[in-house]
Amino acid sequence: MRSDQARPVKLSDYHVPDHRVTNVDLLVTLHPTATRVVAKLTVERHPKGRPAAPLAFDGDELNLVALTLDGAVLAASAYEAMPDRLVIHLPPAGPFTLTIETMVNPEANTQLMGLYRSSGTWCTQCEAEGFRRITYFPDRPDVLAVYTTRIEADKAEAPVLLGNGNLVETGDLGNGRHYAVWHDPHPKPSYLFALVGGDLASTSDRFVTRSGRDVALRIYSEHGKEGRLAYAMDALKRSMRWDEEVFGCEYDLDIFMIVAVSDFNMGAMENKGLNIFNDKYVMALPDTATDQDYAHIEAVIAHEYFHNWTGNRITCRDWFQLCLKEGLTVFRDQEFSSDMRSRAVKRIADVRLLKAQQFAEDAGPLAHPVRPELYNEINNFYTATVYEKGAEVIRVLKVLLGPAEFKTGMDLYLARHDGDAATIEDFIACFAEASGRDLGQFFLWYRQSGTPEVSVEGHHDPKAGTFSLDIRQTLHPTPGQPTKQPMVIPLALGLIGPDGAERPLLTEDGQSVPGVVALTASRHRFVFTGHTTRPILSINRGFSAPIRLTTDLTEADLQFLARHDGDAYNRWQSIQTLASRFLIASTAAIARGDAALVSVPLIETLGAVLNDAGRDPAFTAQALSLPSEADIAREIGSEVDPDAIQAARLALRRTISDQLGDELVATLSGFAAKGPFAPDAAAAGRRAIANVALDLWAANGTESRLAEVERRFAGADNMTDRFAALAILAQHAGTRREAALGAFYERYGSDPLIIDKWLALQAGIAEPATLDRIKTLLANPAINFGNPNRLRALVGSFAMTNQTQFNRPDGLGYGFLVDVVLDVDAKNSQVAARLLSAFRSWRAMEPGRRGRAQAALIRVANAPSLSPDVRDIVERSLG
Numbered sequence: 004m005r006s007d008q009a010r011p012v013k014l015s016d017y018h019v020p021d022h023r024v025t026n027v028d029l030l031v032t033l034h035p036t037a038t039r040v041v042a043k044l045t046v047e048r049h050p051k052g053r054p055a056a057p058l059a060f061d062g063d064e065l066n067l068v069a070l071t072l073d074g075a076v077l078a079a080s081a082y083e084a085m086p087d088r089l090v091i092h093l094p095p096a097g098p099f100t101l102t103i104e105t106m107v108n109p110e111a112n113t114q115l116m117g118l119y120r121s122s123g124t125w126c127t128q129c130e131a132e133g134f135r136r137i138t139y140f141p142d143r144p145d146v147l148a149v150y151t152t153r154i155e156a157d158k159a160e161a162p163v164l165l166g167n168g169n170l171v172e173t174g175d176l177g178n179g180r181h182y183a184v185w186h187d188p189h190p191k192p193s194y195l196f197a198l199v200g201g202d203l204a205s206t207s208d209r210f211v212t213r214s215g216r217d218v219a220l221r222i223y224s225e226h227g228k229e230g231r232l233a234y235a236m237d238a239l240k241r242s243m244r245w246d247e248e249v250f251g252c253e254y255d256l257d258i259f260m261i262v263a264v265s266d267f268n269m270g271a272m273e274n275k276g277l278n279i280f281n282d283k284y285v286m287a288l289p290d291t292a293t294d295q296d297y298a299h300i301e302a303v304i305a306h307e308y309f310h311n312w313t314g315n316r317i318t319c320r321d322w323f324q325l326c327l328k329e330g331l332t333v334f335r336d337q338e339f340s341s342d343m344r345s346r347a348v349k350r351i352a353d354v355r356l357l358k359a360q361q362f363a364e365d366a367g368p369l370a371h372p373v374r375p376e377l378y379n380e381i382n383n384f385y386t387a388t389v390y391e392k393g394a395e396v397i398r399v400l401k402v403l404l405g406p407a408e409f410k411t412g413m414d415l416y417l418a419r420h421d422g423d424a425a426t427i428e429d430f431i432a433c434f435a436e437a438s439g440r441d442l443g444q445f446f447l448w449y450r451q452s453g454t455p456e457v458s459v460e461g462h463h464d465p466k467a468g469t470f471s472l473d474i475r476q477t478l479h480p481t482p483g484q485p486t487k488q489p490m491v492i493p494l495a496l497g498l499i500g501p502d503g504a505e506r507p508l509l510t511e512d513g514q515s516v517p518g519v520v521a522l523t524a525s526r527h528r529f530v531f532t533g534h535t536t537r538p539i540l541s542i543n544r545g546f547s548a549p550i551r552l553t554t555d556l557t558e559a560d561l562q563f564l565a566r567h568d569g570d571a572y573n574r575w576q577s578i579q580t581l582a583s584r585f586l587i588a589s590t591a592a593i594a595r596g597d598a599a600l601v602s603v604p605l606i607e608t609l610g611a612v613l614n615d616a617g618r619d620p621a622f623t624a625q626a627l628s629l630p631s632e633a634d635i636a637r638e639i640g641s642e643v644d645p646d647a648i649q650a651a652r653l654a655l656r657r658t659i660s661d662q663l664g665d666e667l668v669a670t671l672s673g674f675a676a677k678g679p680f681a682p683d684a685a686a687a688g689r690r691a692i693a694n695v696a697l698d699l700w701a702a703n704g705t706e707s708r709l710a711e712v713e714r715r716f717a718g719a720d721n722m723t724d725r726f727a728a729l730a731i732l733a734q735h736a737g738t739r740r741e742a743a744l745g746a747f748y749e750r751y752g753s754d755p756l757i758i759d760k761w762l763a764l765q766a767g768i769a770e771p772a773t774l775d776r777i778k779t780l781l782a783n784p785a786i787n788f789g790n791p792n793r794l795r796a797l798v799g800s801f802a803m804t805n806q807t808q809f810n811r812p813d814g815l816g817y818g819f820l821v822d823v824v825l826d827v828d829a830k831n832s833q834v835a836a837r838l839l840s841a842f843r844s845w846r847a848m849e850p851g852r853r854g855r856a857q858a859a860l861i862r863v864a865n866a867p868s869l870s871p872d873v874r875d876i877v878e879r880s881l882g
């Protein structure tokens with residue numbers, strides 16, 4: 004946390020730094036507890052800085068050992084060195100060299116920011132404000148410097164020494180010690196600095212760029228795990244090629260490295276030339292990873308690689324601009340995965356995630372704009388809003404401009420701002436210029452938080468032959484934003500005749516309109532002609548805008564769209580809407596004390612979808628995946644009773660199981676695995692539909708069906724099928740479940756990433772006994788819960804996904820999370836703050852749970868010595 008700026012930090016307070024650093028020469032002598040860092044910095048006044056300002060560098064828990072300016076030791080009165088700040092009162096006017104020696108303790112660094120150790124490997128994480136935990140520095144993204152890093156270490160402890168850029172020198176130091184020097188010619192901000200030292204295994208490959216640069220590729224892991232790196236390498240090469248072909252972005256160093264570490268706060272980090280990854284996003288073999296793991300690895304490898312241009316070559320001026328690199332890079336990795344796999348299925352998966360994570364965030368006390376204007380702790384803004392909504396906003400821009408103008412704008416941005424620390428205004432200006440359009444209203448997507456609500460009513464006039472749409476938009480108040488302006492909302496749409504044929508979109512003056520209308524005001528009326536018979540409206544196709552949509556489509560319309568919509572996304576959405584409307588009604592019935600409802604049209608639709616599974620198995624798997632309990636809770640929006648939702652959903656699953664048994668069995672046998680395992684999208688799609696069918700088939704809990712699942716669990720030849728079967732067994736209490744969980748642990752107990760799956764599965768069991776199960780697991784000395792992945796797998800999954808048990812009516816779920824958060828906060832405040840954000844929907848609960856959640860949050864707020872991270876989340880949650 005920086006001390007030179009008042010809290011909260013405000014976008015409107017931005018000013019250029021008074022001093023900038025153009026060159027950084029580091030000497031890092033690795034030692035487990037006393038690593039010495041000598042930083043030789045070329046410093047100058049910023050021409051636009053305050054002329055007589057003192058030099059003030061950031062620090063965080065630093066220990067100054069020595070300080071010289073142009074080689075001379077500074078008098079004690081000339082400067083002030085505190086753990087979080089270095090001030091030189093009267094720095095020279097011209098450029099000068101500052102040599103700063105600090106001592107850091109990697110072993111004791113449990114925050115996993117700055118230089119720390121993971122399973123004996125020295126590694127770094129500097130985004131957002133970790134470099135200041137290594138040396139004093141103007142640790143802000145608008146200070147760009149050229150870095151040279153010399154690392155010295157014991158040869159046995161760290162035979163591998165890695166830094167940013169290109170390797171320029173290695174050598175022996177005698178006494179069993181050695182060194183390596185790395186030089187990165189591309190000026191970069193400090194958050195992209197990295198180094199690694201350790202005894203690591205690796206796999207190598209090469210990639211020749213389109214202009215002929217021969218790039219060495221290397222992926223490092225712990226010894227014994229190098230056999231699991233091949234898929235990541237393959238994904239990397241495909242990413243490099245794709246970025247050249249689609250965005251014209253070429254790699255710019257002679258080597259590209261990825262290091263997988265087991266202790267990591269986030270997913271991965273795009274350090275220049277030396278990406279550091281959470282090992283879960285690197286390592287995969289058919290026996291250790293599910294299809295979902297493979298897809299995540301492909302996406303994260305691509306994401307971090309794509310940052311080389313969107314993030315590194317063009318970086319952010321300040322942290323308010325985080326979405327400049329993150330939203331854009333998520334958009335790019337989504338496009339990459341769409342090209343590698345099925346575009347429609349990828350879109351559905353992305354929208355599912357967006358609604359589950361971002362819509363939930365937008366609807367609660369932690370809502371914030373894609374580009375925030377104020378923060379207390381920047382680490383708390385690596386959110387679904389900045390990342391996922393940030394990507395959606397780019398997609399909205401592309402829909403509004405069309406692909407050609409979008410590409411022109413993107414090319415202009417990449418050319419014009421290469422080497423800059425840019426802003427969202429810079430980015431949008433490129434598209435405005437390329438298209439000649441005013442993007443002022445579009446900019447509201449960055450400034451206004453909350454999810455726009457759009458309602459659509461269709462009116463058919465058979466005599467006039469018209470079909471008109473009355474559309475309204477509203478955006479409710481969110482924290483800090485009591486009033487809102489109308490947004491520009493592009494709605495892709497189609498009108499479908501009863502024969503299933505797409506009709507042309509003709510306006511009253513006979514003009515044909517392309518398949519998108521844009522809302523700009525709070526109300527609109529669009530009239531289409533040529534409809535003597537009533538068409539069926541398909542709107543927000545492909546989820547063209549990230550909105551909450553309500554329509555007057557009838558159940559019959561939705562059934563029709565589920566079958567006939569030419570837009571695959573909307574076929575899926577229609578089924579979800581049918582299911583969601585039904586589940587909301589059934590939940591209400593249960594809450595009143597009535598029986599769960601039954602829906603013949605919904606079962607019919609699902610049956611038809613199953614019969615059509617051969618068309619696109621991966622799509623069918625998505626279509627058969629019912630809205631989750633959290634999805635339904637979000638749709639209900641207030642006074643939520645998670646137990647009633649669960650009862651409604653379980654009743655529906657039993658009905659499907661009973662009534663569609665034959666169709667499900669046919670699907671199961673139709674998509675049984677053939678041939679050896681392949682992780683490609685087509686093979687994954689067949690496994691997905693088979694496993695969704697198995698899950699629904701077993702949902703009525705019949706002994707014989709569960710016995711079949713058990714048989715498949717024992718006989719599976721890959722992790723996807725084995726884990727899917729285990730997940731089904733886990734939903735049914737009894738000895739069969741416990742035996743399967745035991746067998747799984749027996750087999751994989753020594754493999755932490757697989758144990759994470761086992762932990763998450765148990766954390767999700769929707770039974771009151773789960774809380775005790777979790778406490779027992781948490782006390783298991785064989786599992787290291789000091790590791791963020793383990794903790795998130797058990798406690799994070801419980802709080803984020805187990806609706807009925809986290810939200811227990813007695814409040815014990817909330818109390819448990821608070822205990823864990825307070826305990827973890829002292830060691831790793833980022834992880835603690837993340838866990839605490841599971842309270843983001845507490846106000847939507849019914850009064851009993853709401854009161855208990857509030858009491859739990861107040862207990863956090865009153866705890867002594869909270870980290871700034873947790874303090875920020877708790878205050879905003881209660882605010």
Ligand code: ARG
Binds near residue numbers: 130131
């Ligand atoms: N820039 C990284 C990414 O690609 C995320 C790093 C966030 N780290 C943090 N400590 N907040 O998404």
Ligand code: ZN
Binds near residue numbers: 306310328329332
């Ligand atoms: Zn990123």
